[in-house]
Amino acid sequence: MASSGVLLPGFVWFLYLFCFLCSLPLSTCNETENDRQALLCFKSRISGPAGVLASWRNTSLDVCDWHGITCSTVSPCRVIELDLKSEGISGPISPCVANLTSLARLQLSNNSFNGGIPSELGLLSRLRDLNLSMNTLEGNIPPSLGSSHSLTYVDLGVNALTGVIPESLANSPSLLDISLQKNNLVGSIPVVTATSPPIQYLDLSYNHISGKIPSSLGNLSSLIDLLLTENNLVGSIPDSLGHIPTLQVLALTANNLSGTVPPSLFNMSSLTFLGLANNSLVGRLPSNIGYTLPNIQDLILSSNKFDGPIPASLPKAYNLRQLYLYTNSLTGFIPFFGSLPNLEELDLSYNKLEAGDWEFVSSLANCTRLTMLMLVGNNLQGEMPSSIGNLSDSLEWLWLRENQISGPIPPEIGNLKSLRRLYMDYNLITGNIPATIGNLHSLVHLSFAQNRLSGQIPDTIGNLVQLNSLKLDGNNISGRIPADIGHCNQLQILNLAHNSLDGNIPSEIFKISSLSEELDLSHNYLSGGVPVEVGNLINVNKISISDNRLSGNIPSTLGQCVVLEYLDISHNNLFGKIPQFLTSLSSLQNLNLSFNNFDGAVPGGGIFNNTGAVSVEGNHDLCTSIPTGGIPLCSTQVDRKGKQNSSALVLRIVMPAVSAVLLILSCIATIYWRKRMQENPDLKEFSEHMKKISYEDIVRATDRFSPANLIGSGSFGVVYKGSLRLQEDQVAIKIFSLNNYGANRSFIAECEALRNVRHRNLVKIITSCSSVDSNGADFKALVFQYMPKGNLEMWLHPGDLEHGERHILTLSRRINIGLDVAFALDYLHNQCASPLIHCDLKPSNILLDLDMVAYVTDFGLARFVFTTSNVQEGDSTSLACLKGSIGYIPPEYGMSAEISTKGDVYSFGVLLLQMITGQSPTDKNFSDGASLHEFVCRAFPDNICDVIDQTMLEDDSNAQEVIKNCVIPLVRIGLSCSMTSPKERPDMGQVSTEILRIKHVASRMYVR
Known part of the structure; x- marks a missing residue:
């Protein structure tokens, strides 16, 4: 019995142990079941491609076999990883995820998760890696994330998050890696205290974070990468x-930082990457920078305001791979970079650098890894050396445009067999295109334009054969277009305009x-027909x-070009009927058939319903069935025997007699009109092609000069709208106030200008009146097409809104x-027989038709270059004060400088800045010597949003991209055109090309 008493407690303990062990599977099952239910709850709110979550079923016994799930290897088996990266899943992230209490890694990047980040994620005490990047998450970053003390990596990049970075996250004691790239975060970076975690990687790039960079970030003593x-x-x-x-990587690019760079930054021997581009940093680069940054590999300092020379020590930074110093104010000679064996990309564009003796090119031959050499927009001058052919065999980009380079193209250029982009346009290069250019078999883009x-x-x-773009326009290249161009079967752009090419157009093109x-083959001497292969x-x-x-x-085959938007075949000797198929080209937006020998009826429908998009003037045998200004109505064809017999009689008997009488009358009329024109030269300007109207016609058209018809006034007269019997549409009638000094000269200047120019964006004159009024005083008027949308001034600066219209x-x-x-x-300056200077470009002289197509008007101050036959002695002095309107007059005109096309460029620059900002150059804010140019320049580019007219971006969902890709390039053009020095202003041909490129960019971005 004694022994039994001893064994009983042991048996009881064994029984307890047995019961405990039996209970373990039940506990494990309960925990596994909790994970299962959490995952099923998470699944219930999302959707994805078929099969992605097919294994996630309630009937599946083991959740560890489900797709994207990893469980622990020790008992009890718990879900420790949920990885559904790049699965095409959409929907919100359910708070149920927080029930996976053993979760250590949550990877949901590159999907379409939306909604907010559940604050319950902060309850996952074992969570180390959190990656929710590249989704469409929005809202704030939950402060509760900082409660998870195990977090070492957080990536919330490429979402739509807002708000500020919670301080609790920044103070998480074990955080090692944060990435919040490309969000819409706003607010300031929270101050990180001395107790900050040992963060090694901090990336807050591509957000809307504002405020200053906290100096406390310097306390992160373990930081390796800082990306802002x-x-x-x-x-x-x-x-x-x-x-x-x-610290090895410091990226502060594209912010609004200013001031000088602290010297300590240029003394960081650990740095391998330094990016400070696109800010407003000033000062000179340290002379010893090449020694204090011995490990630097990428030095990105572009688009700032650094000045002075490039430090001679910079080529001593032997590890340099990329050096970007473009768009600063650096001066002096380009140093020798030949001691940088790892250099791959060198961009010194848009500074004030000089080439000297061009020996720097020889030194670059030692940079055997060089793939990109960008020297655009400097002041290199001189002739390119033959040593340019000794550059790296790896060189792919060579940009030397806008440098006033002279002399020939070295034939050694053909040695650069890896070149893909070669730009030497907008220089003063002479001579022939070397035949060795054909050795560059890898070329994709080639431009020798404007030389x-x-x-x-x-x-x-x-x-x-790999060429996509070939631009040789704006030279004096002669001879025939080689048929071998047809071998370039990858071409997307071919521009040979403004040369002296002759012969037929090769059908191979x-x-x-x-x-x-x-x-573009315009402005050459090409002959023959348009090849039928155009289709x-x-x-x-x-x-x-x-x-x-x-x-x-x-050719009828042209109708196969179904995506054609712009067709200009004007100023040729083409003839025949205007093809009906042009009306079916639905993409066609601009059609210029003017000054040919087309005959018959102008087609109706399609683009021909948009009068502002079509130009057919100068085809004297055209007619129209719909009344249109300047084109006669087509007569009805009669097919009757009586008419035919009468016609035959007229041809045989009457016509010879009538012809003799008309010949006599014509001689008499010629003598009479010659005498009248000698007495009144302004009549001569329009006598050949315009039907005159009388003073009485003007009185009737304006309802006796009714104030209700007055639509504008200026220095030399007033403008009425009205109706003429010879014109069914309404017209605008400009009546000159001849008592005002200069008005008569303005009338003559405008007649002379409009007699010699033809362009779809220049206002078209219908007729003129040079007569006497009811009191016997001289009366002069010009009649134009009426523009129902008014002028640009009223759109930029609207006064009282009519009928509530905005x-x-x-x-x-x-x-x-x-x-x-x-x-x-561009047409006035570069395409007229004699260049014409407008001299008074401003918003009120830009008229808008129903389709908002713009027309330049008011040529009262216009001057032909080198045309003095109609200017009497003393005229140049009398015109000295007639150079434009206040705010748009170029500064050199105030110093009695010669009137030039660069003056119009200046006015255009001011006009463009006014269109973008909505600010008039004569605004009271621009007093005391300030100007619209300076106002915009101070904000460009980083604070440009502060000065632009926000109404033009109203309701634009991608405003930031639009500003970056459209507005800033437009502002850059406006600023360059309105530079003080005429030599720094571009040509209007170049300006047109750049704005056309911006238009294409805008259309691709669906700008409204």
Whole structure:
């Protein structure tokens, strides 16, 4: 019995142990079941492609076998990882995830999760890695995330998060890696205290974070990467950042930082990447920078305000791979970079650097890894050396445009076999295009445009079979277009305009089916017909073959170019009927058939219903069935025997007699009109092609000069709207106040200008009146097409709104108007027989038709370059004060400088800045010597949002992208055009090209 008493307690303990062990599976099952239910709850609110979550079923026994699930290897088996990266899943993140209490890694990146980040995630005490990047999450970052003391990696990048970075997250004691890239976060970076965690990687790039960079970030003594790119940070760079001993990558690019760079930053021997681009930093680069940054590999200091020379020590930073110093104010000679064996990319564009003896090119031959050399927009001058052919075999980009380089293109350029982009445009280069250019078989883009090249296009150009873009426009290249260009079957742009090319257009060109953006052969001496192969260009957007000597009909195959947007075949000798198929080209937006020999009826429908988009003037045998200004109505054809017999009688008997009488009368009339024109020369200007009207006609048209019809007034007269019997549409009648000094000269100048110019964006004159009024005083008036949308001034600065209508100009419309005006000025300056200077460009002289197409008007101050035959002695002095309107007059005119086309460029620059900002240059804010140019320049580019007219971006969902890709480039053009020095202003041809490029960008971004 004693033994039994001893064994009983042991048996009881064994029984307890047995019961405990039996209970373990039940506990494990309960925990596994909790994980199952949490995952099923998470699944219930999301959707994805078929099969992604097919294994997630309530009937599945083991959740550890479900897709994307990893469980622990020790008992009890719990879910420790949930990885559904890049699965195409959408829907909200359910708070049920927080019930996975053993979860250590949550990876949901690159999906379409939406809604907010559940604050319950902060309850996951074992969570180390959290990656919710590249989704569409919104709202604030939950402060509760800082409660999870195990977090070492957080990536919430590329979402739509807002608010501020919670301090609790920044103070998480074990946080090692944070990435919050490309969100819409606002607010300031929270101050990180001395107790901050040992963060090694901190990325807050691509957000809307504002405020200053906290100096306390310098306390993160373990920090390796600090990325704050693309935010709205302001102020100076804290000196404390330069004292982080482990920092290797510092990226502060594209903020609003200002001031000088703290010296400590340029003394960080640990740095391998330093990005300070696109700020407003000032000062000079330290002379010893090459020694104090011995490990630097990428030095990105572009688009700031650094000045002075490039430090001679910089080539001593032997590890440099990328050096970007473009768009600063650096001066002096380009140093020798030949001691940088790892250098791959060198961009020194848009500074004030000089080439000297060009020996720096020889030194670069030692940089055997060089792939990109960008020297655009400096002051290199001189001739390119033959040593340019010794540059790296790896060189892919060589940009030397806008440098006043002279002399020939070295034939050694053909040694650079890896070149893909070669730009030497907008220089003073002479001589022939070397045949060795055909050795560059990898070329994709080639531009020698706007130089002084001569000779012929070498046949070897056909060897460039990978070429996408070939631009040789604006030179003096002669001879025939080589048929071998047809071998360049990847071409999308071919521009040979403004040269002296002759002969037929090779049909091989029209077999390049890849031509999609532009084919421009205008302003040459090409002859023959338009090849029928033009129908092969089924993808082309623009064809311009104007101002040549082409003849024949428009081939019917042109109707196969179904995406054609722009067609200009004006100023040729083409004849026949205007093809009906042009009405079915639904993409066509601009059609210029003017000054040919077309006959018959103008088609109706399609683009011909948009009078502002079509130009057919100068075809004297055209008629129309719909009353249109300047084109006669088509007469009804009669097919009756009596009429036929009468016609035959007229031809046989009556016509010879009538012809003799008319000949006599014609001689008498000629003598009479010659005498009248000698007495009144302004009549001569329009006698050949315009029907005159009388003073009484003007009185009737304006309802006796009724104030209700008055639509404008200026220095030299007033403008009425009215109706003439010879014109069914309403007209605008400009009546000159001849008592005002200069008004008579203004009338003559405007007559002379409008007699010699023809362009779709220049106001078209209908007729004129040079007579006497009811009191016997001289009376002069001009009659124009009436523009129902008024002028640009009333749209930019609306007064009282009529009938509640809001005059809002969207960005798209402003771009179009700017392009219309630029096209008009380019035509006046560069395409007229004698260049014409407008001299009074301003918003009130820009008229808008029903389709908001812009027309330049008021040529009362216009002057032809080198045309003095109609200017009597003393006229130049009398015109000294007639150079434009206050605010738009270029500064050199105030110093009695010669009137030039650069004066119009200045006025256009001011006009463009006014269109973008909504600010008039004569606003009271621009007193005491300030100007609209300076106002915009101070904000450009980082604070440009502060000065632009916000109404043009109203309701634009992608406003930031639009500002970056459209508004800022437009502002850059406006600023360059309105530079004080005429030599620094671009040509209007260049301006037109740039704005056209911006228009294409805007259209792709669906700007309204």
